[in-house]
Structure formats: C-alpha cells, structure tokens
Amino acid sequence: MPPKGTVRCRLGGDELERHVTRLYGAGATRALVGYVPMYCWSSFTEVYLLREELLEAVEKVLNSGRVPYSAGLYAGRLRRSRPIFIPSHLLVERVYGVLGKYVRAFEAAEQGVRVVLYGRDLLKSSTLRCFEPLEVGEVVSVVGTDGRVYALGLSEVGSCSELEKLRAEDAVARVVFDLGWYLRGGTVARERKYRV
Amino acid sequence: MPSYTDALSSVWGRIRSSTSSRVEEVASSYGYLSYMVTRYLEMLSSWEEVIELLKAFERDLVRSIRVNTLRFGDPREVIERLEALGYSFTPVPWERYSYTVVRSGRVPLGATHEFLLGGYYLYRGLASLLPPLALRPTDSDRVLDVAAAPGGKTTHIAQLMEGRGLVVAVDVDRERFRALRSNLERMGVENVVALRMDGRLVPKVFGRFFTKALLDAPCTGEGLIQLDKSRKVKTSFDDLVRAHRLQVELLKATVEAVAPGGLVLYSTCSIAPEEDEFTVAEVLESSSRVEVVNLPLELDLLPGLSEYFRVRLPEDLRRCRRIYPHKHGMEGFFLCLLRVL
Numbered sequence: 001m002p003p004k005g006t007v008r009c010r011l012g013g014d015e016l017e018r019h020v021t022r023l024y025g026a027g028a029t030r031a032l033v034g035y036v037p038m039y040c041w042s043s044f045t046e047v048y049l050l051r052e053e054l055l056e057a058v059e060k061v062l063n064s065g066r067v068p069y070s071a072g073l074y075a076g077r078l079r080r081s082r083p084i085f086i087p088s089h090l091l092v093e094r095v096y097g098v099l100g101k102y103v104r105a106f107e108a109a110e111q112g113v114r115v116v117l118y119g120r121d122l123l124k125s126s127t128l129r130c131f132e133p134l135e136v137g138e139v140v141s142v143v144g145t146d147g148r149v150y151a152l153g154l155s156e157v158g159s160c161s162e163l164e165k166l167r168a169e170d171a172v173a174r175v176v177f178d179l180g181w182y183l184r185g186g187t188v189a190r191e192r193k194y195r196v
Numbered sequence: 197m198p199s200y201t202d203a204l205s206s207v208w209g210r211i212r213s214s215t216s217s218r219v220e221e222v223a224s225s226y227g228y229l230s231y232m233v234t235r236y237l238e239m240l241s242s243w244e245e246v247i248e249l250l251k252a253f254e255r256d257l258v259r260s261i262r263v264n265t266l267r268f269g270d271p272r273e274v275i276e277r278l279e280a281l282g283y284s285f286t287p288v289p290w291e292r293y294s295y296t297v298v299r300s301g302r303v304p305l306g307a308t309h310e311f312l313l314g315g316y317y318l319y320r321g322l323a324s325l326l327p328p329l330a331l332r333p334t335d336s337d338r339v340l341d342v343a344a345a346p347g348g349k350t351t352h353i354a355q356l357m358e359g360r361g362l363v364v365a366v367d368v369d370r371e372r373f374r375a376l377r378s379n380l381e382r383m384g385v386e387n388v389v390a391l392r393m394d395g396r397l398v399p400k401v402f403g404r405f406f407t408k409a410l411l412d413a414p415c416t417g418e419g420l421i422q423l424d425k426s427r428k429v430k431t432s433f434d435d436l437v438r439a440h441r442l443q444v445e446l447l448k449a450t451v452e453a454v455a456p457g458g459l460v461l462y463s464t465c466s467i468a469p470e471e472d473e474f475t476v477a478e479v480l481e482s483s484s485r486v487e488v489v490n491l492p493l494e495l496d497l498l499p500g501l502s503e504y505f506r507v508r509l510p511e512d513l514r515r516c517r518r519i520y521p522h523k524h525g526m527e528g529f530f531l532c533l534l535r536v537l
Contacts, residue, residue, distance in 0.1 A: 073386035179312035
C-alpha cells in the first residue's frame, strides 16, 4: 500500500495485462486467468490479483469507505517513470510456470544469489545463464539454480551477447528488490521496498 | 446479578486475602509478583504443581517450523534443504506440516534462503499451531481472523484451506501489520484480504458474513514467561482487567460477524483465567447467540476452570482447554470453541 496520502482502490482494468504482455509476451497472460486485478494508488500504484472468492469481501470493504492493506496475490507496482511496472517475484514465478521457460532473466550461481539477497547487484562473474529478451534499464529477474526468483533488477545490458564485453566484476543487473527485504525491511519502515 | 467482569473485583479481594507467607517466599524465590503465585495455587490446587509450573517457565521453548505447502508442494523439499544446512527435525505428530527443531544449523532459521522464499513459518512454541487446527477451516469457508498480526495463524489457516476460500485478516497495530503483510507476501498467500482496522468494527463493515472466526486475542502473555522473563513482574491485576475488557469487546464483535451455525475459536497465549474463562463467560452471559462446543483436538489437554476464587463459572467452560508448560511442554495457552446460534 502506498505509504502517504489518500489511498484509493478499484477492481478491474487491463493495465496489468498490458504490462505482462509487453514484458513477457501474450502467452504470459495465462498466469492471470481466474483473477481480477485490484489497483490501489496514491503516489504509485500497487496491483493485486484476486480470486472470485475474495471479491465480495473486498467490495464490502470498499463500500465502507476503507481500502484493504493488501489482498490476494501481490502482483507488483506500477510507476510513473521507467521502469513503469515492477512485477512481484510471485507473479514472475507464475509467468515462468505458464511459459515453461525463463524470459528476461539471469540465472545466478549460489554465490551470486547470496550477494543479491543483501541487496547488492548481480555481477557477471556470478551469472551462469542469460535469457532474452533484455533491455537496458528494464526489469529482469535473478533466478537461482533451484528455479526460484530471488530478486528483480534492472538490466545493464540490451542482449545476452553484450555480456561478453563485460568484465567479471561488472554488474549485469542493478537489483531493485530482493527477498532479503523480508528480513531487513519487511517489518519496519527502515528500508524502501524498491530501490528505484 | 453482577457480570463476570464485575466479579473480578471480588476475585482481587480474595487473591489479596489468600496471599500467605509461603506464597511470598515462593514468589520471591522465582522472581514473581506474589499475586501471580496466589493465582497459580488456585488454578493448580497443589504447591507441587505450582513449583513444576514455575520451573517449566524457566526452561526454553521448543522451536518449530511449519512448512508452507503453498510455496513448496512437498514439505520434504524444505526439510532436506534445511538438513543440508546442518538442521535436524522431528515431525510434530498432530500437525502434518510442522517439525520441531532438534539441532540447529549454520544459518539462523529466520535468515535461510528457504525462509526468504516463503518455505516455512517459524514458531517459538507449539501451542500457536493449535487454534487454526481447532477451527478446521475448509476451502469453502469465509474465515475472519481478528488480531491477526504478525500472521502465523493467518498463513496457517490459508494453508489448511489450500489457498482457496477467503480469509479476512484484521489488526489495528501499524507495526505488527507490516509484519503481517510481509509474511503474507513472503509465503505467497493469495486467499487473504488484510484490513488494518479495529476488530471491534468488523460487524459494521461485514455484517454476519463469516462462517468461521479466530480471535487469538491480545493478552498479557502470561503463558509466554519462557520467552520474556519480564512478564513475571510487569503485569498488574488492573492490567489483567483492562485486557479482559478489551477481549470481551473483541469477542462480542467477532461473534457478531459470524453467521448462525458458524464457529468462533477464542484463544490467548495466557493462562490467566481473567483473560480466558472470565472473558468467555462474560460473552456467554451477555449473548444468547453462542454456546461452547468441544474442541476437535485429539490431544490430552486440561479442561477450562469452572470455579475460581469462589466465583462459579458456567459448567460449559470445562469444554475449553488449558495448556500448561509443565504438563504439555508448550507455552501456556487457552482455547475455547464457540458455536454461533
């Protein structure tokens, strides 16, 4: 939920679907089937995916003049500047599940995952594999060898072939969210969720 | 006829008049306020048991984890990953997803990759696993969870419902709510609506919308002295009465939000009858909408009290269950299941 100002929420809308299609292709929207998106906004917009069973309760909350703090599956954040959509790791894992492959991803070695979980960038030396498409400054996932998404970052390269030009100590992804946040900042306001 | 809340003032008078030199001596020896020891003697009836309780409060609680099958389909995957870090576990016999920690590993349990991936919830005692089990939520239920933060029971309920149905989790505390949101997100729970509001206002928003409800009430934590030794001296009888009054209001509101035929599970991490039987008794007396029913738990727990410092409590309260550290190897706890009529 946005931390400041009046928060408003609405059910339905196609912004999420458009961003998922833009980032991961039309087939990725299968990850959204069976859910209704809920958008809650103030200075930025948080997106949640709600199953039908949740809708009546959410409507009761909205009709009472309140807003849920969170509801359903957290899908990510819409922003006014680039990157205009940062998907949650939960949504990205679902997208990879329906696609049966990684896209916009770097697979990190164990050492790289450990470093990323401290909020540091992913370096070329810790990158095992690269998955297209990539765009400089656009969202990319850091996946472990166990298939789990450990972080979301912004790509420093426009294609996997550009990795060849980097030195071992160069960053391939600038991490904007990592699961270590649940340890460092999940319970207190001392750290912003997204470092962008 | 005075209410059970009113009767607490006569309880206090009897506590003071019952405080003996033996009570003072034992309280001083273990570092407690003497009124607490007087009450333990009333609850347990023998000095031998009181001493056992006080000794049990000195021991550490058994740590445990509940593997989150919403993120990891097979609990063995999480256990094997943690075993590779040096951990050793034994299964909790009455909770199929939970394991007690036998040996610790190289990385703290709250900092492993598996924790961050939402693979498990970490408990400092086993009794917290019982309220969701006693409520028996199914995927067709609409469950209300009042005073839900930080979310251990909420995520457990969601898991028992296999991520389907509806859970509305309510809490008023801003800091604790952050922890709830964090746990819901970390554990990939998708059937919860989290609402930061005073639980007493829930019926105004939802009416009698829910089929089941859990109120794990805010309490003085008199069952958690193992975790926080300051609880031996920091709670006055007036604090207990204040907690009782809030609990009564929350329980009344929780009952009011449940449809006829539904169930309400009331629990506290306290062994204080003032927060347990007296709270339920007060709600039973003021409402004809609820009755106490047996808990569907196959554990050998102790019945609720039916008398306390000469105050007769409803006989039905014997269907509630008390958990004592010296008897059950868990934190002190109270559970009571109510059916809404």
